Amino acid sequence: MTSHRGLMSVLAHSDPARVVAALLIELDGFLDEKTVEQITGLSRTERYRMRLEGTFPEMQTIKGKIKGWRVSDIQTWLDERN
Numbered sequence: 001m002t003s004h005r006g007l008m009s010v011l012a013h014s015d016p017a018r019v020v021a022a023l024l025i026e027l028d029g030f031l032d033e034k035t036v037e038q039i040t041g042l043s044r045t046e047r048y049r050m051r052l053e054g055t056f057p058e059m060q061t062i063k064g065k066i067k068g069w070r071v072s073d074i075q076t077w078l079d080e081r082n
Contacts, residue, residue, distance in 0.1 A: 028070055028072050029070075030062050030068035030070060030071070031068055031074060032068050036068075036069050039074060040077075042056075057069055057070070057073035057076075060073075
């Protein structure tokens with residue numbers, strides 16, 4: 001296990017986008033439409049069609065009408081494609 005001092009050193013010398021991505025994965029946060037499109041390269045229409053076919057993760061309700069994908073679901077989907 002990394003000490004706080006060691007972890008802070010790693011974070012201080014890392015690309016901010018990689019740090020955010022690592023934290024999202026660790027926290028199993030949610031991703032919005034735009035982010036999922038960038039990560040997967042799939043348009044909204046392609047993702048919708050694939051969800052109907054059962055080949056793409058379903059969106060989850062975050063709060064009220066706000067929906068998104070769990071980071072872990074998208075990561076699993078990406079891993080299964082490789």
